[in-house]
Amino acid sequence: MKPSSSFCGRTCINIKAIKLPPDKPVVETIGKNFQEALELLSLVGLNDAFLFLRTYRQLSDGQKYRYKIAKLIESQAQVWILDEFASTLDRDTAKTVAYNLQKLARKTGKTVLAATTHTDLFEDLNPSVHIHKRYGKEITVQYYPNTPTLECSLTREMRIEKGTTVDYKALSIFHYRSAHLPPPRKIFTLKRGKETCGVIIYSYPPPTMFGRNRVWKGTLKQLQREVSTITRVIIHPKYRSIGLGTKIVKETLPLAGTPYVETLAVMAKYNPFFEKAGMQKIAETKPNRHLQEAIEKLNALGFKPIMLQSLKHNIEKIMKVGKERVIEILAELSEKGGIPRKRIIATSKAYPNHGEFVEKLKKLNVEELAEALKRLSFLAQTKVYLFLSPQPKSISKIHKTFLKTQDRLNQHWCQN
Structure with missing residues (x-):
């Protein structure tokens, strides 16, 4: 969208x-x-798969307003004009939008002209020039330092508490992986009065995880005792983009009960709240070439890559092109090897071979095949591994020691 006028x-x-x-x-x-779209939408708090797949008309009033702010950023205009600012929004949503608007405008060096009848937005908008039109011809003008508001007014009303799976279930509908939750070690929730605004899950670590061997070494017993894995961070959509992701991670890391904490996150590439909370980015996965090729072949059949996370979309396309053509693509993928067959077909067998994979594929009904495509889409996404140790500086030391040991071993084997 191009700027419409000049000022x-x-x-x-x-x-x-x-x-x-x-x-x-x-x-x-x-x-x-696609990448720029994710970045723009993440800036305004529209950063989950369900929202990506919705049309504009399916968004709530607050989400529609956030979307329009993303379009303001995209326009590259130097001045943003907002008459009757947030007039159709409830007061909580209006405050979160006001806080995020001033934060983004100041970060990108833009000027905002916002007109509103709601005086309760003053603190979160934090204007550098405040013009108040009173009765008749009475007008007051006040000037303030042009500095960002460091905290949304709603954030001060929130507190961290120990949580339960009940808290998780209350917000799980807002997470793209709501169906399965790894056994939790600790659960914490972000409360505003009796309202659950956010939840974080610390789980027992899986035996293996991409990136871990760069910063941690030990036995399986030590792993279970020393490391916790953050498997879920969910913030209610109404309260997104005001720093609550950073808040809930930062304030609960010392409460995890283990000296080390790790996580493997998809959206960390676009929304670095784990790093803002003190965790260190260690590694980023590279897309599996064979998975990408399979998705490209599905795209040629009409399956839009971004829509593969939608069961409705997958079912409609499978019904149109037929199960056989989809199974053929997945079978070709399996034959190349080096792909997580177990996770794609959700089988109980630890290491299914190619024949078992294809046999299971042929038994899937349309809905189950649609689920398999959804899992395929998730596996193809870029993920970021992050880690926290008691002394962050020790991460690089451990990594260097590990690399030196590897070099000595390599030299030993070469000489012999």
Whole structure:
């Protein structure tokens, strides 16, 4: 979207001039490419798979307003005009939107002209110039330092408490992996009064995890005793983009009960709240070439890559092209090897071979095959491994010692 006018020689755009996107997933209506779309939507708190797949008309009023702010950023206009700012939103949503608006505008060096009748937004907007039109001709103008608000007013009303699976279930519908939860070691929740605003799950670590061997070595017994894995962080959509992800991670890390904490996250590439909370990025997965090729073949059949996380989309496409063509692509993928067959077909067998994989595929009904495609999509995503040790500096020392040991062993074998 291009800026629509100019103000004192600066390009400007009115939020009311933003054209509503066509009836297709919002992730396809913003940004030059998929990665830019994720970055823009993440900036305004629209950062989960379910929202990516919804159309504009399916969003709530608050989500629609967030989307429009993302379009303001995309426009590259220097001045953002917002008349009747957040007038259709409930007061809590209006405050979160106001806080995020000023944060983004100051971060990107933009000017905001916001007009509103709601005086309760003053603290979160934190204007550098405040013009108050009173009765008749009475007008007051106040000037303030042009500094960002460090904390949303709603955040001060929230506290960390020990939680239960009940708290997780209350918010699990807002997470793309709501069906299965690894055995929890500790659960903490973010409360505002009696309302559950966020939840974090610390689980027992799996035997293996990408990136772990770069920073931690030990026996399986030591692993279970010394390491906790963050497997879920969920913030209620109404409260996203005000720093609660960072808050719940940062304030619960000391309560994990283990000296080391790790996580493997998909959205950490676009929303680095784990790093802001004090964790260190150790490694980033590279997309599996064979998985990418399979997704490209599915794309040629009409399966949109971003939509593979939607069961409805997968079922519709399978019904259209037929199960056989989809099974053929997955069978070709399995034959190449080096792919997690167990996870794709959700079998109880630890290491199914190619024949067993294909046999199970042929027995899947349409809904089960759609689930398999959803799992395939997740496996193809880029993930980031993050780690926290009692002394962050020791991470690099451990890593260097490990590499030196490897070099000595390699030299020994070469000489012999």
